[in-house]
Amino acid sequence: MSRRIYDFSYIERIIQSYGDCLTKRKMTTIIYEPRGRAKEYSELAANLYSGCDHACSYCYAPLATRKKRDTFCLSKPRDGVLKKFLNDAEELERQNEKRSILLSFTTDPYQSLDVKYQLTREAIKILHNHNLCVSILTKGGKRSERDFDLLSKNKNRSEYGITLVFIDEEMRQKMEPGAAPVVERIEALKKAHKLGIKTYVSLEPVWFPEDALKFIDMTHDFVDLFKVGKLNYNPQQFNVNWTVFRNDVIEKLREYGVDYYIKKDLEKYSLDPLAVNY
Numbered sequence: 001m002s003r004r005i006y007d008f009s010y011i012e013r014i015i016q017s018y019g020d021c022l023t024k025r026k027m028t029t030i031i032y033e034p035r036g037r038a039k040e041y042s043e044l045a046a047n048l049y050s051g052c053d054h055a056c057s058y059c060y061a062p063l064a065t066r067k068k069r070d071t072f073c074l075s076k077p078r079d080g081v082l083k084k085f086l087n088d089a090e091e092l093e094r095q096n097e098k099r100s101i102l103l104s105f106t107t108d109p110y111q112s113l114d115v116k117y118q119l120t121r122e123a124i125k126i127l128h129n130h131n132l133c134v135s136i137l138t139k140g141g142k143r144s145e146r147d148f149d150l151l152s153k154n155k156n157r158s159e160y161g162i163t164l165v166f167i168d169e170e171m172r173q174k175m176e177p178g179a180a181p182v183v184e185r186i187e188a189l190k191k192a193h194k195l196g197i198k199t200y201v202s203l204e205p206v207w208f209p210e211d212a213l214k215f216i217d218m219t220h221d222f223v224d225l226f227k228v229g230k231l232n233y234n235p236q237q238f239n240v241n242w243t244v245f246r247n248d249v250i251e252k253l254r255e256y257g258v259d260y261y262i263k264k265d266l267e268k269y270s271l272d273p274l275a276v277n278y
């Protein structure tokens, strides 16, 4: 096993990169401006729940939120979250904020807990009522379809994205036990697209490059944007030739003529600086 796994700087880097998800704008308490790697993904975000019952084995959030993995999986609503979220939304509306608020970085907005609490639905309503934009990112599958009525009513202020990692369902169950099966996520994405909601797919983490490439084949007809990253902070990353993957993925995305964004972590494996697409 690689020496780097036991290197304390590895933990520090995660906390520096994502722990700043906890840094909040001065005037807000729940909606915040991430920094580092997270900011590249979205300039504003909110986490309505503390923890996530999807329990993905590769999840960085327990470290970022300084929780033990077992405790992190016992998720709960954050204290007084909707009241604080409403205050933040009012403030952002006063500032005429146009950037999307991502739900979410360190939790999933459609984990099973949300079936009971429905905080995500209330948060979307608050954002739309305050002329703010929402970007959903989830592995919740069918659970997330509940709120398509809200997203489709406010298409110009909504986008819906799913994360896809494993093609093999057994592997998915092992690595993302609480999340929805991949076929269910793709079905939800297709429905969102049919309703005219802007859709995106997040290919990150990339565990097996061949799976990421196959997902593009499977979904490109109903995806407006692909966001492609790599795998970090896991020994599996050393089994992948990221230069080859970067070139293969760009070639495929260009063949299909779809919009894409290559994250900086992967882009640094570029062999051709002119190929940068952002």
Ligand code: SF4
Binding pocket: 052, 053, 054, 055, 056, 058, 059, 060, 061, 105, 106, 107, 108, 139, 179
């Ligand atoms: S869905 Fe996201 S936040 Fe939840 S456990 Fe998986 S990686 Fe972590």
